[in-house]
Amino acid sequence: MSAVGSSTQRVDGNAKVSGAAQYTADIEMPGMLHAKALRSPHPHARLVRIDASRAAALPGVLAVVTRDDLEGLNPYYGAVVEDQPVLALDRVRCVGDIVAAVAAEEREIAEEAVELMEAEYEPLPAVFDVVEAAQAGAPIIHEERFETQAAIFREQLNLNAGGNVCSVFRAGDGDVDAGFAEADQVFENTYRMPPVQHGHIEPHVATAVWESPNRLLVHTPCQNPVGLQEQLARIFNLPESGVRVVVPFVGGGYGGKTHARLEPVAALLARKSGRPVQWVLTREEVFLTGRRYGGFVKMKTGFKRDGRLVAREVEVFYDLGAYALSGPANAKTGSYVASGPYRVPNRRLTTYAVYTNLPPAGPYRGVGVPHVAWAYESEMDRIARHLGMDPVELRLKNLVQEGDIFVTGEPLVSVGISDCLRQVASDIGWRGRVEQEDGAREGSLRRGKGLAVIMKSTTTPTASAASVRLNGDGSVMLLTSSTEMGQGVRTCLAQIVAEPLGIPVERVTVSAPDTDVTPYDKSTSSSRTTFHMGNAALRAAEDVREQLLEVGAQALEVDKADLELGVDGVRVKGVPDRGLTVPQLLKAKYGDSVGSIFGSCNFQVKGGLDPRTGKGKAAAFWFFSACGAEVEVDVETGKVRVVNVATSVDVGKAINPLQCWLQNEGSMLEALGAAFFEEMVFEQGQPVNGSLLEYMLPSMEDHPERFRSLLVETPHPDGPFGAKGAGEAVIPAVVPAIGNAIANALGGVNITELPLRPDRIVAALAEREAGAPGEDKP
């Protein structure tokens, strides 16, 4: 192989660094208006009255939209649950909920118009804590859904979940009560993760224009253009082909651009004004628009003296905020791995996706897994400490293995997790049990190392379609709706297409998504693209390859097997002079040396879980990763310095090793933010640190002194060239590895809430001194 496996330069890199790349906000159209929204100042209120007449009368204002403009449309949308109104109808459910919007000739006029709008509210009781929100008696946020949903829970799960629980998913094995009874020891702890920001440099932005009353064109940096197309079509009662979603260059996504966010309102304004409308959110609005679910995890673990886990019960509460988006699906993704990548014969794993009166959350790299990984990997180190075992040994004793039947009932394949763990342990110089006992000391500084492993599914069942076109000069075009958002998908897919055709990567062009021209894809999320779209692209390219070989074999009167493909066309193996160029092949096929040869593939992985049993097929592939970290903690200030981080991912096959490295390094740095300082703070539903002035994101200053990205390649039998996904594989393992390193540096402390702020570390040390319940207290 020449294209696949090499660290090819990014195909989109030059455009980005030279400034030639055009982002959505760069688009200008004649007559284009600028949008601005009136947003709710209340976390929960009845919307009594809106008066937009003064705004509408302001010179330069071309359109004002309120709930009255939703007449005749489908006012609610949502990826899983249609619970989000395009504009507030009878009530607002969070601070920042869009109540009305305006489109004006200048941004400043739009802002002024919003100031002129009057909205009257009648405040309602609100609930912000995810566990509280899930209790009976909490203020109900989506009254209209409550009864139906409760009935489903009763029927499917025999469960009296109520209030604001949007979805429940349950997986399990064995007999949990018997398991706990059999255990030598039972640990029970709770863990908490705050909501955090995606922190994509480019804010949410969209440009909408109606080409006709039945034809909407939207430019937006969306990770899920086909899904957005479907939702917009449904809102506006159009066929899918009546909506065209075009994705320009994207300035980062991390899951935050997976769903419709501001596009429905932009489209509504464009429709009313008859003009193109562009809407660029301010950073403050981004904070009110999306984030990672906050989470609360209750974990009870029973284990034997030899370290074997025998029972585990986990309950996880994901805070959706005001609207579900893909919350139920993401919570499900967290459920079946809530007991970790471990063999646990008896387990009951339940996840709840719960509405609160906070701004809506949504998928974020790793979706439901970071929450549970933070819990189960902290627990593993506590158990190891309690048993006096090497945490590596404890993990290896319990880790899932190739061929194991997982809690979902499916056999696991391509399971490189033990290798991942061994790799990072070796790389950070893990020296066994002593590490956790004896943090190196120097003044107030303590050093320690920590480890963590995780597993994650990819969203299944899903489909990805690709089509490949061979041009007359032998260059190739791949049509795909996969979004390049920095992760390198265009480069990776170009490599996958180049390989079977025997051409250099530079001869392959990979489209940006444009629902008019690029085919179906479920979405660019869940680290699924290399596997799913990679398979579709590979098979489409192989389709072209077969056609070339067939024509070549016929024209050259040789067996297909005797031919090979290369940059110049086909040639007879071992006879360099005997071959046909692409124009000659076209001539042989079509009678003229011009034209296109097409290949296509709709790649589908069947699967899915029965909601009653939690059994089925959860993942087209599973990915596994490990992280090892070394930190230095100042016991006086609680400040932590990250000395060394190593990550290892079982990627199946690295299509582009450099890109894997970069994905892992990006994940690692992003996770350090969540580990140490990222948290969105709300007071009574009002954002406290809702801008980049107050909210801290990691920068290169926070980069560890040393970082290594290690790869394990356990080829997946169904992956393109054996590849699996890698994008988000590292992120859930980093935070618990850091937490475990800190605990080891300090000889065991009990911090169960993120981020690992200096004040929390100092407080945990003080607690331990005071003999308060701390480390090793089950």
Place this chain on the structure above:
Amino acid sequence: MSAVGSSTQRVDGNAKVSGAAQYTADIEMPGMLHAKALRSPHPHARLVRIDASRAAALPGVLAVVTRDDLEGLNPYYGAVVEDQPVLALDRVRCVGDIVAAVAAEEREIAEEAVELMEAEYEPLPAVFDVVEAAQAGAPIIHEERFETQAAIFREQLNLNAGGNVCSVFRAGDGDVDAGFAEADQVFENTYRMPPVQHGHIEPHVATAVWESPNRLLVHTPCQNPVGLQEQLARIFNLPESGVRVVVPFVGGGYGGKTHARLEPVAALLARKSGRPVQWVLTREEVFLTGRRYGGFVKMKTGFKRDGRLVAREVEVFYDLGAYALSGPANAKTGSYVASGPYRVPNRRLTTYAVYTNLPPAGPYRGVGVPHVAWAYESEMDRIARHLGMDPVELRLKNLVQEGDIFVTGEPLVSVGISDCLRQVASDIGWRGRVEQEDGAREGSLRRGKGLAVIMKSTTTPTASAASVRLNGDGSVMLLTSSTEMGQGVRTCLAQIVAEPLGIPVERVTVSAPDTDVTPYDKSTSSSRTTFHMGNAALRAAEDVREQLLEVGAQALEVDKADLELGVDGVRVKGVPDRGLTVPQLLKAKYGDSVGSIFGSCNFQVKGGLDPRTGKGKAAAFWFFSACGAEVEVDVETGKVRVVNVATSVDVGKAINPLQCWLQNEGSMLEALGAAFFEEMVFEQGQPVNGSLLEYMLPSMEDHPERFRSLLVETPHPDGPFGAKGAGEAVIPAVVPAIGNAIANALGGVNITELPLRPDRIVAALAEREAGAPGEDKP
């Protein structure tokens, strides 16, 4: 059939009338520069020196390009002959030749910078008349090509064509000398047609940006995006995939936007400046950029007393101007129909494409045919008058018939020309021979009717590829590189795709060309799109249809033949309840109710003519049309009023009758301009009326009082639903029909030069009074 054959509303109409349609000049990009060219003031000169240093130093100027910037590139380009430099190298060949260009932050700065450029020329002898230019001894315009080309003529045609003859094409039958000897009478005349403007509302315009050193993106209203892509790739030494040509909405083309015009220079400026560059030509520059070939026709006809044509010799000279573009191909198109749609046993037909020192010409609706049609249909009426025959009868006696072997050696199929003639004659109330003898009189006004018929080939061999994608909601996308330039191709193709799938036209979206995503097409020209791309689209849709039927048959356990397709999916014929929706079919095919189903087709018509013999296959299909006109001439002023025009085209099958009407009406009105007042006037190569102030285009004021568009439907066995092309079918017939109507109104006058200006009519009448050689003088 429900979609095909109905006058569906234009799918792009709404965007155009509402202003939502985005044209190339509407594009704005951050940092976008504006271009302006320094153009040659000389028709022919050696370029001694260029000094652009003062221009380059002007604040706001980001790039200046001259011949020095072509180093390392392929400096010459051209569709048929690579004779046109991106920027003048050693010499300029016409007024308006691009010598240098500048890109600046504002249009005004670019204009000022051009003023600061200095170019020194050494004038060379120039030649402007096409016949003079073809003679030995004329100043040679492309010296480097002269010897090679002359050798080819000698070898292939045994012909001593020299000087500026770029190409010669010869077709023939029988023994011409024997034919003339056998004739009872021989007529010999010459005809002349001036160059005219295409008159597209939108000027030539392009926006170019380099996304990387190996990746050029050009937006341009081009009729031939793939061809332009190929040319740009060649100029800049890139693979085809290194150039992306995107075609926004187009404000008219008529052939004038078929070839690279300003795109190479725009791309060069963008490369040098590292910025997006937009170039919008002024109307004055459009006049220097493209036009229809002027032509000179020598026609000698031998006929029998009963009206049978027995011999014809035709020589045609097409004035290319300074560069060939597709001139040689267009001149060939004129050659084999130079004796008209008539059976002529002995004929020798020769066309010359000749360089002159006028600005370059290029294809224009009807390409080489209007020139010869003006000649042969004028001759037919003269012969009829001479013989005292009804011109309709004379034509019907000689017209080609179904199955005739044409001069190219191929059998003619789908030949509805006699029906076309009868239709228009009947529609304008043609009453036989008397019409030509006795123009109705009223004071100085004389009424008369006239008729003409024509035939034309479509460019062959060529290929068109299309791909069709079925979405999950049953809507369908057609990917095609066909350019919608007002002719209605998107609507027509949507109808063709909708038909086999049994869905309404509104469910089909048709792409605009984007070479990144839309497949190969030869070009949108030569009225070839309905036939070629229509076939490709139809077969791609049938491919999808077959897949749906196969899946449906399997899932429903019935025979494919028992199923029918409709908007909801497939159903068993006669059993409305038994069927599967598209999502159900997708589920049956792929396991999930989402995804895409693909169909594709590369449609190719083989053919071509042997340049030595003129024999082979000239056309995938031939189209035929007729025009009848009634005029009123004021014999005192020479002013003509068009009372009535009827046109008839054999379209094979009208996919959209209303669009056929509109094409024909547009052609008719365009032809009235050429008939009465359009002519580009040059004095020593300098434009005299080179703007829309001085040059007149027809307006609705010039519309005849009555117009009828008649259609004949002689299904073509290879056409989609029997359809052929219609776009330019009418245009060559209108001018001779008008000319014949004027001659009939006046009882016979001899006007052989276009346009039919009042002064020419008055002069011709005076000539006849004076007994000068006039009508009926062979």
